[in-house]
Amino acid sequence: MTKPKTIGKGTVDFKQEFASSKATNAQMINNRKIINGDDDGLMQVYPLKHPEAMTIFKAQLANTWMPEEVEMTRDIEQWNKKGHLTDRERTLFKRCLAFASNLDGILTDSLVTNVSRHVTSPEVRLVLARQGFEEALHVLSYAVMIEALSMDSEEIYGMYRQDKVLYEKNRHVLESLGKIAHPDFKTGTFSGDQTFLEACVTYQILEGVYFFIVFLLFYILKRNNKMPGSAEMIQFINRDEDLHVRIFSFMINTIKKDQPELWTKEFQDKMASHFKSSAELEISWGIHCMGDGVLGLNPVNIRQYIEFIANTRMQAIGLPPAYKARANPFPWIDEMTQGSMIETNFFEGRVREYASGTLTWDE
Numbered sequence: 502m503t504k505p506k507t508i509g510k511g512t513v514d515f516k517q518e519f520a521s522s523k524a525t526n527a528q529m530i531n532n533r534k535i536i537n538g539d540d541d542g543l544m545q546v547y548p549l550k551h552p553e554a555m556t557i558f559k560a561q562l563a564n565t566w567m568p569e570e571v572e573m574t575r576d577i578e579q580w581n582k583k584g585h586l587t588d589r590e591r592t593l594f595k596r597c598l599a600f601a602s603n604l605d606g607i608l609t610d611s612l613v614t615n616v617s618r619h620v621t622s623p624e625v626r627l628v629l630a631r632q633g634f635e636e637a638l639h640v641l642s643y644a645v646m647i648e649a650l651s652m653d654s655e656e657i658y659g660m661y662r663q664d665k666v667l668y669e670k671n672r673h674v675l676e677s678l679g680k681i682a683h684p685d686f687k688t689g690t691f692s693g694d695q696t697f698l699e700a701c702v703t704y705q706i707l708e709g710v711y712f713f714i715v716f717l718l719f720y721i722l723k724r725n726n727k728m729p730g731s732a733e734m735i736q737f738i739n740r741d742e743d744l745h746v747r748i749f750s751f752m753i754n755t756i757k758k759d760q761p762e763l764w765t766k767e768f769q770d771k772m773a774s775h776f777k778s779s780a781e782l783e784i785s786w787g788i789h790c791m792g793d794g795v796l797g798l799n800p801v802n803i804r805q806y807i808e809f810i811a812n813t814r815m816q817a818i819g820l821p822p823a824y825k826a827r828a829n830p831f832p833w834i835d836e837m838t839q840g841s842m843i844e845t846n847f848f849e850g851r852v853r854e855y856a857s858g859t860l861t862w863d864e
């Protein structure tokens with residue numbers, strides 16, 4: 502007799518389940534986990550085990566926007582008007598565009614191909630699918646900016662081949678994601694699960710630290726009445742990224758609750774040094790983009806800013822903050838992001854437990 506073909510990605514064999522399993526929906530939902538849970542692959546999300554994921558998904562849908570709708574007329578005038586932007590501002594604008602485009606390109610591809618295939622909570626996979634779509638929209642946003650400003654696309658897209666600092670930053674990102682990208686990589690063992698958790702921390706850094714110099718530089722231009730359409734595009738992207746940080750914080754914290762044995766002291770120390778080396782890379786990137794200073798930004802205050810953000814991201818997943826910075830040196834950014842950039846209380850997502858057979862649950 503041939504073995505039934507397994508459909509789905511978790512411990513539930515779809516065909517077996519259909520034919521003979523006595524598992525109820527309530528049992529399956531109670532066994533639902535971010536990784537290594539029961540999952541028949543049919544995306545039957547309700548009732549929810551992870552309502553925080555559905556809250557995020559609905560917030561993503563409410564945030565729907567289109568890059569082509571952003572008004573770029575003033576940017577076109579300013580970009581083409583000699584002397585409106587200094588040479589340094591033009592250089593940093595192009596470098597920011599190049600890096601952000603590279604990183605969103607990497608994320609578009611890797612979320613679905615590397616992360617989602619290991620996730621066994623359908624409601625979390627909904628968020629990741631939408632997140633992949635949003636990263637694709639971000640790639641389109643940079644293309645819209647390049648086209649609107651009649652920039653040399655080869656100069657922007659090919660910059661990583663010419664600019665050693667950008668090349669090294671991209672290489673670091675790809676190497677960080679490499680472990681779970683291997684086709685043989687699997688969860689289900691201590692080391693596999695720890696590697697997946699490490700990858701989630703890496704995504705939290707990519708989404709929550711590595712974009713933030715770029716965002717800051719676009720915002721400081723807008724604050725000085727330069728390139729307002731581009732900054733508006735970045736505001737939309739920033740709003741999406743806030744939710745991406747939130748989903749990875751939720752995934753990390755939930756995996757920690759499900760499998761506390763993974764969160765060893767050694768692992769925490771490794772993640773803390775991961776944050777610190779990433780923050781240093783982001784600060785060096787900022788200095789590379791702007792030189793010794795531009796429009797009030799300088800190596801000292803951008804360091805404070807990135808250290809503050811890194812602290813916030815670390816606290817969101819239960820790591821002690823690595824830096825002294827306790828306040829945002831640029832509080833005016835809140836006006837640009839409707840106060841949503843830094844949220845400290847969003848990460849305590851609830852997990853519901855179902856009463857078997859009734860599909861009701863206790864809060």
Ligand SMILES: [Fe+2]
Nearest residue numbers: 605635636639
């Ligand atoms: Fe993005």
Ligand SMILES: [Fe+2]
Nearest residue numbers: 608708742745
């Ligand atoms: Fe993102």
